[in-house]
Amino acid sequence: xxxxxVVSRTAPSGQRRWFSPPIEFSDRxxxxxxxxxxxxxxxxxxxxxxxxxxxxxxxxxxxxxxxGIDYIEMLNPIASAQAFNDCRxxxxxxxxxxxxxTHVRCDMKDVTAAVEAGVHGVNMYMATSEILVQHxxxxxxxxxxxxxxxAITFVKNNGLxxxxxxxxxxRSNMDDVLxxxxxxxxxxxDRVGIADTVGIATPLDAYRVxxxxxxxxxxxxxxxxxxxxxxxxxLANSLMAVxxxxxxxxxxxxxxxxxxxxxxxxxxxxxxxxxxxxxxTDKYNLKLINSLDKYVATSSQVSIPFNNIVTGSGAFTHxxxxxxxxxxxxxxxxxxxxxxDFGVERRVNITNxxxxxxxxxxxxxxxxxDISDEQIQVATQMIKNLADVQTINNDQIDSxxxxxxxxxxxxxxxxxxxxxxxEVGESVPPALRDAAQEAALAVKxxxxxxxxxxxxxxPVNTDTRPFRLLRLTGHLFDKEVLNRCMDxxxxxxxxFDLMSVKCAKQNDQESTAELKLISEKESxxxxxxxxxxxxxxxxxxxxxxxxxxxxxxxxxxxxxH
Numbered sequence: 001x002x003x004x005x006v007v008s009r010t011a012p013s014g015q016r017r018w019f020s021p022p023i024e025f026s027d028r029x030x031x032x033x034x035x036x037x038x039x040x041x042x043x044x045x046x047x048x049x050x051x052x053x054x055x056x057x058x059x060x061x062x063x064x065x066x067x068g069i070d071y072i073e074m075l076n077p078i079a080s081a082q083a084f085n086d087c088r089x090x091x092x093x094x095x096x097x098x099x100x101x102t103h104v105r106c107d108m109k110d111v112t113a114a115v116e117a118g119v120h121g122v123n124m125y126m127a128t129s130e131i132l133v134q135h136x137x138x139x140x141x142x143x144x145x146x147x148x149x150x151a152i153t154f155v156k157n158n159g160l161x162x163x164x165x166x167x168x169x170x171r172s173n174m175d176d177v178l179x180x181x182x183x184x185x186x187x188x189x190d191r192v193g194i195a196d197t198v199g200i201a202t203p204l205d206a207y208r209v210x211x212x213x214x215x216x217x218x219x220x221x222x223x224x225x226x227x228x229x230x231x232x233x234x235l236a237n238s239l240m241a242v243x244x245x246x247x248x249x250x251x252x253x254x255x256x257x258x259x260x261x262x263x264x265x266x267x268x269x270x271x272x273x274x275x276x277x278x279x280x281t282d283k284y285n286l287k288l289i290n291s292l293d294k295y296v297a298t299s300s301q302v303s304i305p306f307n308n309i310v311t312g313s314g315a316f317t318h319x320x321x322x323x324x325x326x327x328x329x330x331x332x333x334x335x336x337x338x339x340x341d342f343g344v345e346r347r348v349n350i351t352n353x354x355x356x357x358x359x360x361x362x363x364x365x366x367x368x369x370d371i372s373d374e375q376i377q378v379a380t381q382m383i384k385n386l387a388d389v390q391t392i393n394n395d396q397i398d399s400x401x402x403x404x405x406x407x408x409x410x411x412x413x414x415x416x417x418x419x420x421x422x423e424v425g426e427s428v429p430p431a432l433r434d435a436a437q438e439a440a441l442a443v444k445x446x447x448x449x450x451x452x453x454x455x456x457x458x459p460v461n462t463d464t465r466p467f468r469l470l471r472l473t474g475h476l477f478d479k480e481v482l483n484r485c486m487d488x489x490x491x492x493x494x495x496f497d498l499m500s501v502k503c504a505k506q507n508d509q510e511s512t513a514e515l516k517l518i519s520e521k522e523s524x525x526x527x528x529x530x531x532x533x534x535x536x537x538x539x540x541x542x543x544x545x546x547x548x549x550x551x552x553x554x555x556x557x558x559x560x561h
Contacts, residue, residue, distance in 0.1 A: 165193025
């Protein structure tokens with residue numbers, strides 16, 4: 001009988017006991033008593049448009065280690081020569097927190113390659129559901145156990161961690177699953193894997209199955225839970241799995257993976273943040289999630305969904321006139337997460353303006369990206385040149401910075417910082433000084449090339465129509481001033497963009513907003529400007545606002561000089 005059908009009903013008296021979830025979470029959830037296995041470099045590479053380069057894999061792995069992730073799962077080293085080399089390279093990084101695992105079939109050819117690649121652990125699997133067995137190995141449970149014993153013994157004899165997983169656990173026969181897990185537990189596995197391979201489980205199913213497995217195997221054997229999101233339950237299922245006894249949860253950055261993917265790392269950390277903020281922030285560097293999401297989105301050729309947990313454009317965006325006043329007074333009124341803890345900003349719309357290289361440097365620091373001042377200065381000048389002809393938004397700046405951080409950190413100044421002859425006790429040969437100058441020039445050329453490549457990813461804005469840039473200052477949310485301005489724009493013949501809104505944190509402080517009007521006809525721009533000007537003038541003494549035409553102030557550049 002299918003495991004899913006069994007757990008979805010009450011078992012008759014005298015048959016297997018099924019478990020009901022508790023009313024509230026236990027300490028194992030509240031205290032973050034489980035480990036995270038991030039599978040971006042394995043499961044993530046099964047996403048439709050994802051194909052990571054070696055440089056991508058190294059950057060992602062190092063950053064995941066800085067986040068504090070416990071394990072990083074790599075693709076099967078037998079997949080290609082590059083996969084094997086990258087498994088070895090990552091295993092040799094000597095990371096502070098993360099161990100490197102690889103995901104392979106329960107096949108001695110795969111397992112041998114995994115051990116030779118130098119990883120710290122091997123995650124092996126075999127299908128156990130009837131439908132997958134028919135289309136894969138076609139072996140019975142006794143044969144699965146025989147093959148598992150040979151592979152597990154080999155891995156353990158080489159001193160590595162090992163996990164054995166029944167692929168498609170939730171559509172497998174429960175008796176078969178328990179027989180396999182009890183058998184591999186006796187063989188010495190470090191943990192078993194419960195996989196919702198097609199995303200069919202509900203949170204109640206997840207709890208019951210994990211709890212049943214937990215009761216059937218020794219306490220020292222861990223349980224890894226792998227949940228797909230085909231029906232939107234992967235995060236809830238994983239939380240219930242931990243409550244039931246799971247010790248490891250699989251995630252990927254942005255949740256990318258086969259089909260709809262699996263548990264998003266940022267989503268899991270955000271969920272745990274609401275359960276135990278201190279335990280979550282003590283254990284993990286949450287501020288790196290923003291740059292990781294953006295890096296993987298760029299590498300995978302996808303956009304971050306507007307409703308993505310934490311890093312989506314709507315995550316901490318509040319529509320003017322609805323929640324804004326409450327959020328300004330007390331952000332907790334409408335936010336359960338603090339954006340500052342996750343390295344993101346609270347904003348009213350998705351386009352914020354940046355000024356000068358110091359501001360760009362500050363943004364790099366906020367994203368915790370390691371980029372030299374010299375590299376930022378080179379990139380800033382190019383950004384300013386582009387900003388002379390088109391608008392650049394904050395997300396595009398972030399994308400440039402993340403691309404810069406992925407390259408080597410070098411500075412031409414390193415080759416020009418010579419000590420005096422008196423300091424070193426001897427003169428420096430002219431040829432050596434000349435070589436250093438050539439190296440410094442080469443570094444500058446490299447920095448320009450890196451910045452140019454990063455900025456080239458920003459879409460070209462071909463809109464050359466006339467525009468007016470207006471700045472509103474004051475109490476923009478009293479009497480719905482900003483909303484009423486937007487109503488004028490909607491009714492006008494002009495196109496428009498709300499370029500930025502900076503909300504004051506207290507009622508006695510001023511807010512600012514910048515609005516761009518675009519039209520082929522100067523007369524339409526002027527007429528719309530006059531309507532907004534009359535609105536503001538009519539509110540004098542009521543809303544205390546002012547309006548300025550700043551079109552000529554920065555020629556529409558998002559990064560003014």
